[in-house]
Every structure is written in structure tokens, then in C-alpha cells.
Amino acid sequence: MSTSTPANTPLTYDQAGVNYDLIDPLKVSAQRAAASTATQLGVHGFNEVKASRGESAYVVDVGPFYMASIVECLGTKTLVADEMAQLTGQSFYGAIAQDTIAMAVNDLITVGATPLVVQAYWAAGGSDWFGNAPRAQALVAGWKAACETCGVAWGGGETPALAGIVENDRIDLAASCTGLINPKSRLSVGDQLAPGDAIVLLAASGIHANGLSLARKLAERLENGYLTEIEPGLSYGAALLAPTPLYSPVTEALYKSGLTVHYSANITGHGWRKLLRHPGELTYRIKTVPPVPAVLRFMQKECHLDDREAYSTLNMGAGFALFVPPEQAAEVVKVAQGCGIQAWHAGQVEAGAKRLFIEPLGIEFSDADLQLR
Amino acid sequence: MSTSTPANTPLTYDQAGVNYDLIDPLKVSAQRAAASTATQLGVHGFNEVKASRGESAYVVDVGPFYMASIVECLGTKTLVADEMAQLTGQSFYGAIAQDTIAMAVNDLITVGATPLVVQAYWAAGGSDWFGNAPRAQALVAGWKAACETCGVAWGGGETPALAGIVENDRIDLAASCTGLINPKSRLSVGDQLAPGDAIVLLAASGIHANGLSLARKLAERLENGYLTEIEPGLSYGAALLAPTPLYSPVTEALYKSGLTVHYSANITGHGWRKLLRHPGELTYRIKTVPPVPAVLRFMQKECHLDDREAYSTLNMGAGFALFVPPEQAAEVVKVAQGCGIQAWHAGQVEAGAKRLFIEPLGIEFSDADLQLR
Numbered sequence: 001m002s003t004s005t006p007a008n009t010p011l012t013y014d015q016a017g018v019n020y021d022l023i024d025p026l027k028v029s030a031q032r033a034a035a036s037t038a039t040q041l042g043v044h045g046f047n048e049v050k051a052s053r054g055e056s057a058y059v060v061d062v063g064p065f066y067m068a069s070i071v072e073c074l075g076t077k078t079l080v081a082d083e084m085a086q087l088t089g090q091s092f093y094g095a096i097a098q099d100t101i102a103m104a105v106n107d108l109i110t111v112g113a114t115p116l117v118v119q120a121y122w123a124a125g126g127s128d129w130f131g132n133a134p135r136a137q138a139l140v141a142g143w144k145a146a147c148e149t150c151g152v153a154w155g156g157g158e159t160p161a162l163a164g165i166v167e168n169d170r171i172d173l174a175a176s177c178t179g180l181i182n183p184k185s186r187l188s189v190g191d192q193l194a195p196g197d198a199i200v201l202l203a204a205s206g207i208h209a210n211g212l213s214l215a216r217k218l219a220e221r222l223e224n225g226y227l228t229e230i231e232p233g234l235s236y237g238a239a240l241l242a243p244t245p246l247y248s249p250v251t252e253a254l255y256k257s258g259l260t261v262h263y264s265a266n267i268t269g270h271g272w273r274k275l276l277r278h279p280g281e282l283t284y285r286i287k288t289v290p291p292v293p294a295v296l297r298f299m300q301k302e303c304h305l306d307d308r309e310a311y312s313t314l315n316m317g318a319g320f321a322l323f324v325p326p327e328q329a330a331e332v333v334k335v336a337q338g339c340g341i342q343a344w345h346a347g348q349v350e351a352g353a354k355r356l357f358i359e360p361l362g363i364e365f366s367d368a369d370l371q372l373r
Numbered sequence: 374m375s376t377s378t379p380a381n382t383p384l385t386y387d388q389a390g391v392n393y394d395l396i397d398p399l400k401v402s403a404q405r406a407a408a409s410t411a412t413q414l415g416v417h418g419f420n421e422v423k424a425s426r427g428e429s430a431y432v433v434d435v436g437p438f439y440m441a442s443i444v445e446c447l448g449t450k451t452l453v454a455d456e457m458a459q460l461t462g463q464s465f466y467g468a469i470a471q472d473t474i475a476m477a478v479n480d481l482i483t484v485g486a487t488p489l490v491v492q493a494y495w496a497a498g499g500s501d502w503f504g505n506a507p508r509a510q511a512l513v514a515g516w517k518a519a520c521e522t523c524g525v526a527w528g529g530g531e532t533p534a535l536a537g538i539v540e541n542d543r544i545d546l547a548a549s550c551t552g553l554i555n556p557k558s559r560l561s562v563g564d565q566l567a568p569g570d571a572i573v574l575l576a577a578s579g580i581h582a583n584g585l586s587l588a589r590k591l592a593e594r595l596e597n598g599y600l601t602e603i604e605p606g607l608s609y610g611a612a613l614l615a616p617t618p619l620y621s622p623v624t625e626a627l628y629k630s631g632l633t634v635h636y637s638a639n640i641t642g643h644g645w646r647k648l649l650r651h652p653g654e655l656t657y658r659i660k661t662v663p664p665v666p667a668v669l670r671f672m673q674k675e676c677h678l679d680d681r682e683a684y685s686t687l688n689m690g691a692g693f694a695l696f697v698p699p700e701q702a703a704e705v706v707k708v709a710q711g712c713g714i715q716a717w718h719a720g721q722v723e724a725g726a727k728r729l730f731i732e733p734l735g736i737e738f739s740d741a742d743l744q745l746r
Contacts, residue, residue, distance in 0.1 A: 026503040027532055029510065030493070033517040034527035043524045044487055044553075058528030060490060062553060064437050071444065071492040071549040073533040114417055117433060119444040120403070121494065123545055127395040136399040144406040151416045154407035155431030158547070159400055160446040165543045172496055172538050174531070176444040176549035180417075180435060 051189040054279065056107035056266055059181065059189065066181035068113035071121075072103040074173040076212045077241075082170070083219075084226055084237040091135045095243035096173065097142030098149075099209050102244035104177040105150050106266045106320060109251045112186035113179035115150055120157030121174040125166040130159065142243075150248045152177070186255060190278050192262040197349040198329035199275070199284060202250060203342035204319035206242035206295045210268045211314045215240055218303055230298040239295035247320045249339045254322075257335050263323040272311040273369050275321055275356050283352035288344050289360050290317035307361045312369065323349060424562040427652065429480035429639055432554065432562065439554035441486035444494075445476040447546040449585045450614075455543070456592075457599055457610040464508045468616035469546065470515030471522075472582045475617035477550040478523050479639045479693060482624045485559035486552035488523055493530030494547040498539040503532065515616075523621045525550070559628060563651050565635040568724040571702035572648070572657060575623060576715035577692035579615035579668045583641045584687045588613055591676055603671040612668035620693045622712045627695075630708050636696040645684040646742050648694055648729050656725035661717050662733050663690035680734045685742065696722060 031053070038048040041060060049066060052059035057070040077099055081092040105115045120143060130136050147154045166172050181187050207215055219236065222228045226237025247266075254261060265277045275284050292300070296317065300310040310316055324332050329345040336343035347359075354367040404426070411421040414433060422439060425432035430443040450472055454465040478488045493516060503509050520527045539545050554560050580588055592609065595601045599610025620639075627634060638650045648657050665673070669690065673683040683689055697705050702718040709716035720732075727740040 021500075025506070026509045026513070030513050030516075030530070030532070033513050034493075034529060037517060037520045037525070037527040040521060040524045041489065041526050044489060046489065048526055053529070058490060058492070058526075060526065060528075062438075062489075065435075067440065067489075067551065067553075069442070069490050069492060069528055069549065069551045071494045071531055071547075073494065073496055073531045073535070075533060076535055076537055079537050116414065116417060116419065116435075116440075117431060117442050119431070119442060119549060120407075121444045121446065121547055121549075123446055123496075123547070130399040131395040133398070137402065140399070140403050140406050143403075144410060147410045148413060151413045152410070153414050153421055153431075153433065154410040155433075155442055156407060156426070157403070158444055158446045159403070160448060162446070162449055162545060164449060164452050165540060165545050167538060167540055170538045172535060172545050174444075174494055174496070174547070176442065176492060176494075178440065178442045178551045180440075 049187065049189060051191065052111055055189050056110040057113060059111050059187070066184055066187055067178065068108055068111050068181060069176070069178045070104055070108050071174060071176040072107055074100040074103055075209050076216065077209050078171055078173060079216060080212065080226065080237060080240050084241060087227055087237065091138040092241045093135050093138040094142030095241050097139050098146040098243035098246065100173045100175050101143065101146040101150065102246050103209055104175040106247050108177045108179050109248050110188070110264045110266050112181045112188035112261065114182065114252060115152045115177050115179040115248055117155045117178045118147055118152045119155050119176045121176065122157065122159045123162050123166050123172040125168045125170045126163045127161045129169060129171055146246060149246050151252065188261055188263055190263055190280070193278050193280065193282065193323050193349065194262065195282065195349055195351040196326055197262050197323045198326040198345055199286065199347040199349065200322040200324055200329055200332045201290055201318040201344050201346040202247055202320040202322070202336055203290060204293060204315045204317050205245050206293045207240055208244040208268070208315060208319060214303065214313065215299060218299060222302070231294050234294065236295065236298065245319055245341055247341065250336045250341055253335050253339050254332060257331070259324065259328050259332055259335065261322055261324055265321045267315045267318055267320060271313045271315055272318065272356065272358065273365055276354060276365060276367060281354050283350040284347065284356045285350055286347035286358045287360065288346045289358060290344055292317045308363050311358060311363055312365065422560065422562060424564065425484055428562050429483040430486060432484050432560065439557055439560055440551065441481055441484050441554060442549070442551045443477055443481050444547060444549040445480055447473040447476055448582050449589065450582050451544055451546060452589060453585065453599065453610060453613050457614060460600055460610065464511040465614045466508050466511040467515030468614050470512050471519040471616035471619065473546045473548050474516065474519040474523065475619050476582055477548040479620050481550045481552050482621050483561070483637045483639050485554045485561035485634065487555065487625060488525045488550050488552040488621055490528045490551045491520055491525045492528050492549045494549065495530065495532045496535050496539050496545040498541045498543045499536045500534045502542060502544055519619060522619050524625065561634055561636055563636055563653070566651050566653065566655065566696050566722065567635065568655065568722055569699055570635050570696045570722040571699040571718055572659065572720040572722065573695040573697055573702055573705045574663055574691040574717050574719040575620055575693040575695070575709055576663060577666060577688045577690050578618050579666045580613055581617040581641065581688060581692060587676065587686065588672060591672060595675070604667050607667065609668065609671065618692055618714055620714065623709045623714055626708050626712050627705060630704070632701050632705055632708065633698055634695055635698065638694045640688045640691055640693060644686045644688055645691065645729065645731065646738050649727060649738060649740060654727050656723040657720065657729045658723055659720035659731045660733070661719045662731060663717055665690045681736050684731060684736055685738065
């Protein structure tokens with residue numbers, strides 16, 4: 001790869017500064033240590049749902065129902081909001097709040113949980129962060145609105161000022177979420193997924209909160225940076241800041257409609273490779289790809305990513321995947337649309353080697369492309 | 374206050390860089406917005422325990438039991454660990470892990486909950502942080518050991534690399550914790566506290582994780598900084614890094630022994646003023662003060678804090694307060710000691726104006742000294 005023609009070279013995730021080789025050994029040893037603590041629950045008469053280890057949320061059997069919990073970080077999307085605030089004078093922290101809650105809630109629902117309580121974790125670089133009232137109030141209002149959309153109670157949280165740890169005038173945002181799987185038959189940790197299941201994809205609104213390092217790197221390359229128009233009247237920066245959809249109204253509506261979800265995957269980091277999340281040997285065949293949001297089309301083109309790279313990094317228009325009984329697929333699509341979320345019966349699960357075929361694009365991913373567990 | 378004689382002037386918390394005036398308006402509006410979301414639980418057939426708003430953990434009535442949840446930040450104690458690592462070559466991240474879990478668990482138990490699941494939130498300034506294997510492994514091992522001490526399962530967590538938000542080679546540590554109050558009679562959100570209750574104080578091990586900004590500021594003033602000997606063979610830095618005790622084994626043992634806790638307070642920020650946490654009009658009379666850990670004695674002397682300032686900022690040897698029926702106080706002390714935690718029947722609750730009298734020191738605090746809610 002040439003360093004002398006940066007504007008024409010592909011921009012990859014490694015170049016964008018995240019080195020998974022350094023994080024992963026720690027992750028593996030942490031996962032092993034964490035798994036070994038499960039026996040502690042026995043002291044209290046409870047036990048973990050072992051299959052939830054490696055899934056997006058941790059599940060404990062507490063008797064009458066299962067309890068699921070999670071903590072999730074927003075990532076670096078605030079850096080885009082901060083730069084856009086400087087460029088436009090607008091605060092995007094209402095959208096940022098929704099993104100943060102979406103990271104937690106959209107993961108929690110994958111195991112079949114109804115989210116009940118969200119806690120806010122807002123760690124600022126100094127007390128000054130909270131002194132900017134319009135920004136702080138946008139964060140509060142957006143957080144509240146997102147909780148209401150998800151039907152969760154905002155329990156409380158932490159607003160530490162961490163000068164020396166968090167950079168000056170920056171904020172590290174995260175959310176924890178606790179929910180219940182009730183009735184217990186809603187538990188979805190993989191055992192129900194089977195050949196024949198339909199794959200329903202729920203629409204993404206844009207980049208969500210994954211791929212932001214790449215997005216920021218690209219902004220540095222663009223002559224007009226975040227103000228580059230990607231569509232008439234829509235800047236790159238504003239498009240990046242479209243808030244992540246909250247998918248829990250869909251999963252709750254599906255349950256209320258008597259529909260069954262065999263498995264689900266929140267499409268975040270690793271893009272469409274997340275469709276291979278389930279540990280079993282199954283083939284996933286996609287026949288319909290959702291339209292790609294303008295901001296992701298723009299990124300793919302400007303970063304010179306081929307389809308394979310783009311779909312392995314970005315959500316490319318699919319924010320969440322539901323694996324459902326084939327005869328229910330049409331109804332699942334309808335219920336999602338009734339919640340205001342576009343959806344597609346996009347493909348099916350088949351017996352066979354662990355592969356994802358995105359047929360309209362001629363892309364194939366195998367297990368080797370995704371080592372999440 | 375003179376700025377020309379810094380070594381002899383008192384060092385206060387405001388000077389140490391935390392400005393609560395800037396944080397508090399945001400906190401108030403966030404608390405108001407959060408409270409308004411409680412009605413969301415009704416959609417799911419549940420409701421909040423309203424008295425838990427303003428307490429240290431949020432509680433929801435889910436039918437057969439109450440569910441409590443929390444997210445808590447460690448704060449800036451890692452900055453001391455990082456500097457001590459440079460000075461001594463030792464890693465203190467095992468102790469730091471316990472501190473982080475203590476922040477969450479010791480708050481969660483105040484409402485009567487049994488902690489069940491902890492999630493790790495480790496947000497580093499870059500992937501490099503995780504590349505330092507001894508440090509990362511100390512964090513993992515300490516986290517696991519603390520979970521085992523508390524009888525909680527480590528569910529999982531997040532290890533984001535947040536270059537541009539978290540400072541290079543720093544880490545922002547937090548923990549979320551979910552637990553159950555089971556049986557429901559263990560709920561302790563203030564309604565049982567009454568005149569005549571005994572106050573039992575549990576021993577602190579040192580500074581815990583509150584007052585660290587002040588402690589760091591003091592280190593800058595000391596000729597030998599963190600290596601200053603405060604006792605033969607014990608440096609100021611090492612003493613600061615004594616891990617916070619985990620008090621949940623005590624609260625679990627009290628329940629198993631058939632003892633009743635009417636109310637409790639985790640003594641963190643605001644020091645002993647936390648004894649005034651309960652919203653009611655009651656007088657708290659302390660007749661016995663625990664011995665002050667060497668590191669806090671040292672800080673009080675070197676920061677030129679009078680007793681009133683010291684007890685209003687630091688824990689001064691009391692890490693947790695239990696308010697119990699007077700006839701059970703001696704047994705409560707015994708059970709705590711059986712868990713390896715020193716304890717004292719230190720005083721009593723009386724009818725009267727909202728005041729805390731620390732009689733041996735002639736100190737009085739009133740409601741005006743503590744505005745936490």
C-alpha cells in the first residue's frame with residue numbers, strides 16, 4: 001500500500017486506529033475468568049443460562065423468569081458530534097443519547113429480554129462539560145425520549161468528572177440495561193435456530209455507532225470535511241449523526257402479536273459478519289439486500305471499499321437481524337413496519353457449512369471471518 | 374487565602390478541581406427527567422419503588438421480588454496506580470479492580486439487595502492499554518477475585534478503545550451491578566429507620582475511591598510525592614491504593630443470621646455527611662469514632678484540614694453505616710467481624726432536627742451540609 005497517494009488508497013479499519021490483536025488476548029482471558037464466576041450464583045439458589053455467554057447479553061435464571069443485563073459503550077461518535085457543533089453551532093447530543101441507549105437496548109433484546117431499566121454513565125473530562133447547558137440539556141432530553149420509546153425506566157446513573165482520564169471537553173458515554181425474559185419461553189440464545197428459518201432484516205438509519213473511526217478518518221481526507229454534501233442539503237457529518245433506531249418496540253410488538261423469534265443478531269461492529277454470530281454450523285443465504293443509506297454509500301465510495309470490505313465492516317442498511325419461522329416472515333415484516341421500522345424478508349437459514357452468502361452481491365463469508373467468542 | 378504559601382494553606386476539594394456547581398444543575402434536570410420515565414414500567418405490569426429514587430440504587434417491583442440496578446464509576450484512582458507503577462514497577466490493578474466493584478456493590482447493597490451480576494466497563498485510551506499484559510492480567514484477576522468475594526457472577530462487559538476521548542494510556546473503569554431483594558422484606562429504602570436505632574460503622578481500609586483528587590493534589594506538594602513514607606515501610610501511594618472492602622458478605626451474613634437492617638449508607642463522597650442521607654428529620658449521635666487509617670491521618674495533617682473538613686470529605690475510617698435495631702447492635706458487630714470486617718456500635722438515631730453530632734470530636738453537621746438529592 002502506497003503512503004504517497006493517501007486519497008486514493010483504500011481506508012481500512014486497522015488504519016483507523018483500532019488494533020484488535022492487542023485487545024483480544026485480554027478479552028479472551030477476561031471471558032474465561034468471567035465464565036468461571038458463574039458458580040457464584042449457586043450460593044443464591046440461581047444459575048446462569050450458559051448459552052448466553054458469548055451472546056450479546058448475560059442471562060441468569062432467577063426462577064419465575066430470566067434476568068438479562070448488559071453495559072455498552074457508545075464509542076467515539078461524540079467526536080463527530082463535537083466537531084459538527086463547532087462547524088454548525090448545533091448540538092447533536094439528543095441523537096447521541098439515543099445512540100447510546102440503542103447500543104445497550106438493541107443488544108439486550110437479542111436474548112429475548114424486555115428492557116426495563118437503563119442507567120446512564122456520562123464520564124466527562126471535567127466539570128466544565130456539564131456547564132454547557134444546551135449540550136447537557138440535549139443529552140438529558142434525548143436520553144429521556146429514548147427511554148420512553150423503549151418503554152424503560154431511567155433508573156439513575158453516574159456523571160463523574162474525570163480530568164486526567166477523559167480528555168478535556170470530551171465525554172465517555174455508556175449505558176447499562178437490565179431486563180427480564182418473561183415468560184421464559186421468550187429466551188433466545190440460539191437453541192431454536194434451525195434450517196428453514198427466514199432471515200428478516202430491520203432497516204438501519206445510517207452508520208449507527210460502529211465504523212466511526214473509519215468515518216472520522218475519511219472526514220480528514222475530504223476537502224470540506226464533515227460539511228461535504230452527500231445529498232442536496234445533507235452534510236456528511238449530519239448524516240453520520242442520524243440516531244440509531246431503537247429496535248425494542250419491534251421485538252415487543254412481535255411478542256404481543258404472538259410471533260416467535262428463534263434468534264436475533266444486532267448488526268454492530270463487524271458489519272454483516274454478525275449474521276454468522278450463532279455458534280452452530282448453518283448456512284445463511286441472503287437474496288435481498290436492503291437499500292444502502294446515503295452516508296454508507298458515500299463512505300464505501302470515498303474509502304474505496306469493495307462490497308466485501310463494506311459489508312464486513314458497516315451495517316450497509318441492515319441494523320438488526322431476526323431469524324423467524326418461515327411462515328411468519330411476512331407478518332414479522334408487517335409488525336416491524338407498523339412500528340415505523342422498514343423490514344425485509346431477506347433470506348433464509350439452510351443446513352450446511354457455516355457460511356453467509358449475500359447472493360445479489362456475490363459475497364461469501366465464512367466462520368474464519370468472524371471470531372467473536 | 375494566600376497563594377504565596379501553598380505548602381501551608383489548607384487544600385480543599387474545590388481546589389482539587391471538581392466543581393459541583395457546574396455538575397449539579399445537570400444532575401437535577403437529569404434526575405427530574407429520569408423520575409418522569411418511571412411510568413414506562415407500567416406498560417410491562419411492573420412499577421418502581423419510588424423511595425429508591427435518591428437512594429444509592431434503583432429498585433423495581435417485578436412481582437415475586439424487587440430488582441435493583443446501578444452503574445458506578447471508579448473515578449480517578451487509576452491515576453495514582455499509574456504513577457505508582459512508574460515509580461515502583463508494580464501493578465496495582467488487582468486492587469483497582471476490587472475498588473471498582475466495591476463502588477457498585479457497596480452501593481447496591483444499601484437498598485437490601487443481594488448483588489448477582491456484575492458487568493465490566495473498561496474504556497481505554499487506545500488498544501495499547503490492553504497490550505500491557507501484566508497490568509491487564511492483574512485487572513482481570515482482581516476483578517474475578519472481587520466477584521468471588523461478593524458471590525456475584527461476572528456477566529461480561531465492554532473493553533472499548535476510545536482514542537480521542539480517553540487519554541492515551543489511561544483507562545476509565547466502571548461497573549454495573551444487578552441484584553435482587555429477596556425476600557421483599559429485605560427492602561431498605563428508608564421507611565424503617567426510626568429513633569432508637571443503633572448506628573454500626575464498618576471499618577474502611579483507607580481512602581477507598583473518594584477524595585482522590587485531593588490526595589493527588591497533595592502528592593504534588595510532597596517532596597517525595599507518592600513515595601513519602603507515612604509509616605515505616607509504607608509509602609503514601611501504596612497506602613492510598615489499599616483496596617476498598619467489599620461489604621456485601623456482611624449484609625448477606627446479617628440476613629442469614631436473622632438480623633434486620635433498617636437502613637444503610639455507603640460512606641463515599643461527602644464523607645460522614647453521608648450519615649445524613651436519609652430524607653427524614655432525625656438526629657444522629659455518634660459516641661465512638663473508629664480509628665483513622667494512617668493514610669487519612671496523614672492527609673488530614675498534610676492538607677491542614679480541621680476535623681470538620683476531614684470528616685465532611687473523607688471516610689475517616691468508617692466505610693459503611695448500618696442502622697439496626699438497638700438490641701441487635703452487638704450481634705451485628707459480631708457478624709461483621711466474623712466476615713473479617715472490623716465494626717463498632719458507634720452511636721444512635723434520635724428524634725429531633727436533622728443533625729449529625731460526632732460527640733468525641735465536637736462536630737455538628739446539618740442538612741444544609743448535604744444536598745445529595
